[in-house]
Amino acid sequence: METVEIFHDTSDVFHRSSGATRRPGPDPERRTYRSYAVFNDPDGNEWVLQEVPAES
Numbered sequence: 001m002e003t004v005e006i007f008h009d010t011s012d013v014f015h016r017s018s019g020a021t022r023r024p025g026p027d028p029e030r031r032t033y034r035s036y037a038v039f040n041d042p043d044g045n046e047w048v049l050q051e052v053p054a055e056s
Helices: none
Strands: 005-009 022-024 035-040 046-050
Touching: none
Parallel strands: none
Antiparallel strands: 005 022, 005 035, 035 046
């Protein structure tokens, strides 16, 4: 599978995210939980992965 899009959202409320608030690339300030990747599996389901910081 190939990653389709890496993006960050500017709405601060991802569950209400729309194409209007998505910006390409990871969060420019690298804020916690603000970057996402989207891909489709072979069955056509869309998956959204959220970046989680490594534990210190």
